[in-house]
Amino acid sequence: MKEDFLHYLWRFKKFDTLNLRTTQDEQVTIIKTGDYLELAGPDFFNAQIKIGNQKWAGNIEIHIKSSDWYLHHHERDTAYESVILHVVWEHDTEIFRQNNTEIPVLVLKNYVAPEIISNYQALMAPKSWIFCEKQISQIDEFVFKSWLERLFFERLERKSKPIYDLLNETNQDWEAVLFSLLAKNFGLNTNGNSFFQIAKALPFSIIRKESFELVNLESLLFGVSGLLDSEKEDVYFKDLKFSYFYLIHKYQLEKVYVEPVQFFKHRPDNFPTIRLSQLVNLYHKQQNLFSKITALKSLKEIYNVFEVSAGSYWQNHFQFDKQSPKKAKFLSKSFIDLLVINTIIPVQFTFAKVMGDSISEDLIMLLDEVAPEKNSIIEKFNSFGIKSKNAFETQSLLQLKNEYCNKSACLKCVVGMELLKNNK
Known part of the structure; x- marks a missing residue:
């Protein structure tokens, strides 16, 4: 189990949101999961929840175990004083703010359907090249084409950075x-x-x-x-x-x-x-x-x-x-x-x-007019049934491999999220 999977579950509410209770047996209602900015500090900013009858606004921190709070030394960081809910997979210790008030804890594994966990385990099984190499060709063509467009412009954004540097020079x-x-x-x-x-x-x-x-x-x-x-x-x-x-x-x-x-x-x-x-x-x-x-x-x-x-x-x-x-x-x-x-x-x-x-x-x-590039990455995708017709597609696939597959960022990838929904 990895934290990015828990981030995915919380961000997209992939769990039973109707019967949530803290470890203190108080009802939890999610009004807003918060903004997933991937910055220093708590994982989700500006969340809104109700615990019992009290409405809270603040940040959400997510860990595999409750004790990871201390492992990561959050107790020393004032940025975590605004955490209103500690979402964990396993609860093994209570967490306190610097004023000695206890931070409510939600144990997420109690509310996640078994098929979602099995889908995640199937997706993240040991890989030989990429995790989804046996399933990527099954993704809906329209969904995959739209993802390629996003990947292409992500790659162009990266290529534009040295151009801006040269313009300044x-x-x-x-x-x-x-x-x-x-x-x-x-x-x-x-x-x-x-x-x-x-x-x-x-x-x-x-x-x-x-x-x-x-x-x-x-x-x-x-x-x-x-x-x-x-x-x-x-x-x-x-x-x-x-x-x-x-x-x-x-x-x-x-x-x-x-x-x-x-x-x-x-x-x-x-x-x-x-x-x-x-x-x-x-x-x-x-x-x-x-x-x-x-x-x-x-x-x-x-x-x-x-x-x-x-x-x-x-x-x-x-x-x-x-x-x-x-x-x-x-x-x-x-x-x-x-x-x-x-x-x-x-x-x-x-x-x-x-x-x-x-x-x-x-x-x-x-x-679309330019012939597809020929390199080992494109040849490998081709062997998995992803056959490129032009350079637009090969550029997108290079972005996919370098920025998602190589970094095991499956839960930020449309392919990975589709497979989590569709795997049986």
């Missing part, structure tokens, strides 16, 4: 924020932090000015990345290095150190040289990119904006001084899909919130 410069976020995602998992540091090291005002000169922009990003630190015979390398030193002198930029970019374990198309050049060409081709991003409504429009390749030098190179067969290195649709999921959608969502607009349906419709 850049004096609300949305173009600068977008540049940093795109850079991070162009770097993928391995080079994401390095690319992010590169973008933040360069004032975006300089990016704006130099975006009209492709070599200048590429030299800035390559120079800050450390890719120009060595000596090579390659003419293009020397041109970039010369341009970089000219620009840092022109703009009086200080030398910064970022995490070294990695080539190891990358396919050549994902080499940092190629991804940085593609990012440079995007900003060379698309001026005022932020205003375009916020106006995009369909995947086709996004593919058109991001139809860019690495620079001409990189058509027959993956690294400096090493020639390779000629190949146009355009951004693939699968790579652009990642940008949609991790940059474009979060930026559109956050900007709309700041502007007071609602674009929830537009975001869902856009991600």
